[in-house]
Amino acid sequence: xxxxxxxxxxxxxxxxxxxxxxxxxxxxxxxxxxxxxxxxxxxxxxxxxxxxxxxxxxxxxxxxxxxxxxxxxxxxxxxxxxxxxxxxxxxxxxxxxxxxxxxxxxxxxxxxxxxxxxxxxxxxxxxxxxxxxxxxxxxxxxxxxxxxxxxxxxxxxxxxxxxxxxxxxxxxxxxxxxxxxxxxxxxxxxxxxxxxxxxxxxxxxxxxxxxxxxxxxxxxxxxxxxxxxxxxxxxxxxxxxxxxxxxxxxxxxxxxxxxxxxxxxxxxxxxxxxxxxxxxxxxxxxxxxxxxxxxxxxxxxxxxxxxxxx
Amino acid sequence: xxxxxxxxxxxxxxxxxxxxxxxxxxxxxxxxxxxxxxxxxxxxxxxxxxxxxxxxxxxxxxxxxxxxxxxxxxxxxxxxxxxxxxxxxxxxxxxxxxxxxxxxxxxxxxxxxxxxxxxxxxxxxxxxxxxxxxxxxxxxxxxxxxxxxxxxxxxxxxxxxxxxxxxxxxxxxxxxxxxxxxxxxxxxxxxxxxxxxxxxxxxxxxxxxxxxxxxxxxxxxxxxxxxxxxxxxxxxxxxxxxxxxxxxxxxxxxxxxxxxxxxxxxxxxxxxxxxxxxxxxxxxxxxxxxxxxxxxxxxxxxxxxxxxxxxxxxxxxxxxxxxxxxxxxxxxxxxxxxxxxxxxxxxxxxxxxxxxxxxxxxxxxxxxxxxxxx
Numbered sequence: 001x002x003x004x005x006x007x008x009x010x011x012x013x014x015x016x017x018x019x020x021x022x023x024x025x026x027x028x029x030x031x032x033x034x035x036x037x038x039x040x041x042x043x044x045x046x047x048x049x050x051x052x053x054x055x056x057x058x059x060x061x062x063x064x065x066x067x068x069x070x071x072x073x074x075x076x077x078x079x080x081x082x083x084x085x086x087x088x089x090x091x092x093x094x095x096x097x098x099x100x101x102x103x104x105x106x107x108x109x110x111x112x113x114x115x116x117x118x119x120x121x122x123x124x125x126x127x128x129x130x131x132x133x134x135x136x137x138x139x140x141x142x143x144x145x146x147x148x149x150x151x152x153x154x155x156x157x158x159x160x161x162x163x164x165x166x167x168x169x170x171x172x173x174x175x176x177x178x179x180x181x182x183x184x185x186x187x188x189x190x191x192x193x194x195x196x197x198x199x200x201x202x203x204x205x206x207x208x209x210x211x212x213x214x215x216x217x218x219x220x221x222x223x224x225x226x227x228x229x230x231x232x233x234x235x236x237x238x239x240x241x242x243x244x245x246x247x248x249x250x251x252x253x254x255x256x257x258x259x260x261x262x263x264x265x266x267x268x269x270x271x272x273x274x275x276x277x278x279x280x281x282x283x284x285x286x287x288x289x290x291x292x293x294x295x296x297x298x299x300x301x302x303x304x305x306x307x308x309x310x
Numbered sequence: 311x312x313x314x315x316x317x318x319x320x321x322x323x324x325x326x327x328x329x330x331x332x333x334x335x336x337x338x339x340x341x342x343x344x345x346x347x348x349x350x351x352x353x354x355x356x357x358x359x360x361x362x363x364x365x366x367x368x369x370x371x372x373x374x375x376x377x378x379x380x381x382x383x384x385x386x387x388x389x390x391x392x393x394x395x396x397x398x399x400x401x402x403x404x405x406x407x408x409x410x411x412x413x414x415x416x417x418x419x420x421x422x423x424x425x426x427x428x429x430x431x432x433x434x435x436x437x438x439x440x441x442x443x444x445x446x447x448x449x450x451x452x453x454x455x456x457x458x459x460x461x462x463x464x465x466x467x468x469x470x471x472x473x474x475x476x477x478x479x480x481x482x483x484x485x486x487x488x489x490x491x492x493x494x495x496x497x498x499x500x501x502x503x504x505x506x507x508x509x510x511x512x513x514x515x516x517x518x519x520x521x522x523x524x525x526x527x528x529x530x531x532x533x534x535x536x537x538x539x540x541x542x543x544x545x546x547x548x549x550x551x552x553x554x555x556x557x558x559x560x561x562x563x564x565x566x567x568x569x570x571x572x573x574x575x576x577x578x579x580x581x582x583x584x585x586x587x588x589x590x591x592x593x594x595x596x597x598x599x600x601x602x603x604x605x606x607x608x609x610x611x612x613x614x615x616x617x618x619x620x621x622x623x624x625x626x627x628x629x630x631x632x633x634x635x636x637x638x639x640x641x642x643x644x645x646x647x648x649x650x651x652x653x654x655x656x657x658x659x660x661x662x663x664x665x666x667x668x669x670x671x672x673x674x675x676x677x678x679x680x681x682x683x684x
Contacts, residue, residue, distance in 0.1 A: 011684045012439055035682075038472045177684045206683040217680045223504050223672035246683040 001286045002196065004211065004239060007204035008279035008293070009177065009247050014049050016202065019280045020172070022290065025200050027171025034059040034186040035178020035206050046176075054174070057166055059186035062159045066189075070155050073148055080144045081185075084137065084233075091133040092230060098126050099228045106258045123265045130231045130266065134214055138234050141188070156190065164195045177205025177246065180217070184210045184233055193236045201238070205246040208275060211238040216267070218245060220253040229263060239283065241270045248274035248295075257301025264297040272297040273306060281306070326372050335408035340385065340426045345369065346408060347377040347393060355394040356381070357403060359657050360628040366394065387425030387655035388662065389628070413661050415489050425655070433498040434491055434664050440501035441467030445493055450539055454530035455521070460484075460514060461536065464493060465544070466500050466507035474545050476508040476552035476675055479536055481522065481561030483512020489660035495667050503679040504672045509544050511536050515564075519599050522557070522564035524606030526571060532564070533572035550577035551619065554674055558582035558663045559631075563603050569617035570610055578674040579621040582663045586634040607634075611641060620648040622670040624663075626656040 005023050010016055020026065031054045033040045040060040047054050067074035102122035108115060167173060173196060175183070183206050187193070201211070209215045218229035245252060252274070253259050263272050273281070273294050280292040291306040298304055329346050336343040347354045347369060354369040354377040369377035383389065390413050392403045405412065406421035413422045424430075443466040452459050462483055466475070486492040492510075499505045513532065515521045521528040532555065540546060547553075553576045557565035562584030569576040587600040588607040594600060621642060625635035632653070639651045650673050656662035 009684055038470045039468060177682075179678060179682050181681055209683060219679060222679055223668050224676060 001238070001283070002198045003200040004283040005200070005202040006208045006211075006239070006244065006275065006279070006281040006283070006294075007202065008275040008277050010204050011177075013277050015278055015280060016046075016174070016204070017050050019282075020050075020202065022280070023282045025172050025202065028169060029054045029172050029174055030166050030170035031056045031174045031176060032059055032183070032187070032192070032207070033176045033178070034063075035176055035180065035183035036060075037179055037182055046174075055166055055170065057163050057173075057192075059163075059190060059192070060182065062163075063186050063189060066153075066155045066159060070153060073153055073156075076144065076148055077189075080140060083140050087133065087136055087140065088230075088232070091129070092228075094129055095126075095228050095230055096226060098122075098129050099226070102126055102262060103258065106262060123262070126262075126266050130214075133231050134234060137231075141234065160190050160195060163190055163192065167195055167197075167199055170199065172200045172202055175201060175203035175207030175210065177207050180206035180209055180215055181233070183207065184215065184235065187236060193238065205275065208239075208244050208246065210235050212242055212244055213237045213240060213270070214243065214267075216243050216245070218263075219251045220256070220259060229266075243267045243270050243272045244275055245272055245297075246275040249276050254303060260297050260303065261299055261301035264299045264301075268299065274303065322372070326376060329378060330373075330376055333408070334410070335406055336423050338424065338426050342380060342382040343389070343423050343425065345379045345381075345393075345406070345423075347395070347406075348375055348408070349377075349395075350375060351377065351395050351397050352399070353394075353396040354379075355396075357392045357394050359390060359659075361630040361632065362628070383423075383425045384655055385425060385427040387423075387628075388428050388657075388665075389423040389425065390420035390657060390659050390661075391423060392420055413489075413659060415660055416485060420659075422661070428655075431665055431668065433502065433504075433668055434495055435498075436491075436494045437498050437501065440494075440497045442497050443467050443469075443493065443500070445487070450535070452531045452535055454527040454535055456527075457516075459531070462487065462512035463540065463544075464496060464510040464512070466509070467497070468507065471545055473507075474547040474552075476506060476554065477537060477540060477544075477546050478508055478510040478554045478556060478671075478675075479532055480510060480512045481532075481555070481557035481564050482514060482518065482559075483510075484514045485660065486556070486558075486663075487512060490664035490667070492664070492667070495664065499668060499671060499677070503677045503682050504668065505675045505677040508675065509540065509546060511540060518560055518564075520602075522560035523599070523602040524563065524567045525602075528564060529568040529571040532568040533575045537575070550574055552577070554578035554580065555618075556580040556582075556670075557584075558660075559658065560585050560603070562586070563606070566610065566617060567606055570615065573615055573617055576617070577619045579618045580667075580670045580674065581621060581623045582666060582670075583625050583629055583631055583658050584623065584635055584638070585631060586638050588634065588637070614641060614645045614647075616645065616647065618647065620650075620674055622650050622652075622666075622673055624652040624654065624666045624670070626658060626662050627653050628655065628657040631658065 041056040043054050105118040105122045203211055212235040215233040215235050217232045220227045273296055278293045281294045282289040288308045290308050294306040295303040296306050335346040356367045356379055369379040371377050393406055395402050409421045411422040412419045443464050446463050448461050449458050480486050500507050555565035555576050562581040565579050586607050587594045587596045587604045594604040625632050642649045
């Protein structure tokens, strides 16, 4: 497993440069800013912060070009996205009920055997629902990949060769935050995980979420809606057994033990980790080398600072 | 166990000394508000604009220089008021000298009493971390109105010509900017990803009581001329779902009327404390300025059609207009319009309308909050 450096939000007080130095990662940098959509490649602030030029891989722009020149692929992609949206709608409706039931069981102070069983089973129901949803998502992707293998699509293959060349010329690849679905879809379309070939990766916010096994959308107090955290996609799986929660202080009710406990239990054995401004988590050879301002949500309802393995 | 007895007059003296010493008014507790005025006067009265309460309430005078009035107020209330002080036989309306909270409007300013539980939403305050949009003013000639008009145009931070933006047109727009802090509200909601980046046009009528009261020329100006003009300069999304109108009081009437006159143009309406006077039988009971409004609203109630797919309505329960607004909601719903309606413990004022903007705009124009992690 390559070195992976995970950071919190970078738009206000970035810590990217210092984190790279601490991790001993230097040299030419390639960036993936597809999550910024039409602002992709606007690297002024990033280059100023880093004090060096950055080569953007322009995945968003490449995707637009591929779709413009390959209408059948574009149509199939649109259909896949429509299928995924439909799946998400169905899941969301079922989730609302399952989540309400779970909250109800957690709200009681019933410590009897029956009460504990009710809580366990409510969480189990949520986990089953999440797992089924993720399997269905993966099935949609498998079907698409089988039918539209990149090797059959010369335009995609040509773009992949260019991306590969740019990655090979870099010492580190940065994956910025932004729109997580847009970013993940572009990473997947060009099979960027394969193209990285062990290259060190630095990722923050949505970029970091994409590296995990499952992308979980969350906000405990949105202006509209119930704020039920939802499994959204299968990620690239570079980081295992973790659910990443960027900007958690703003988005999560971390002071609410019921919500924290529910989230922690729901995704166990994967651990839910918060990423806020200043967070820095360096994975080296598959283990945590340094962890700063990263907290783990606990099954008991609290949070605990993550520590590097001894 | 019994408490030592306290003489009633001793309690009163303690209370008087406490009230004499306080530095601010009103005192707030879960049951209501206690207003305090210090100074020589022949009478002191509270002037309120709350439907259901007397417009004037007299303070008591426990000592020569201390005036006190206690009123019951439900939780989460927000009340604007003035003090009426009588000296040498002359009445004078003043802002409460012991209350630094003020609300401005086109007619001046009022003191503000924030009841127990009310807190100004943080998204209504300037956030130094939020990226700021820009505001430019244009003078345009309106053929429909036969005169020149000033329009303010808000362009969101990180504007890109390659993207298409929703358009929001705001009646009494410059008042919304000045008294409801709407530019900061838009900056904050966009920055928080609660609404998408959008372009907003702020209009201001020279004669709103006429032009906002079911005026076809003004509807043409809002529904045709402004969008056409802006579409030439800005990349706007053409669908009705990406077009919204905002208005309060008579501005809400103008919004509903413009959308009704031009169906399919606006998919989203924000109607705040609408002056929707109507009469099921006989004549409405409002001043004559409401005559054209009632003609339009009566006609609208007969055949509402589909002026917009989605509407957000709100009204303060301390407003006399609560009846008209409540009456409109079931009618809209019966005709297939998606309606969100909110009532709050506030009056007919700009800060009430400011505080509802998050609820209104995030429902009509939901942002990418769930999808974007920067």
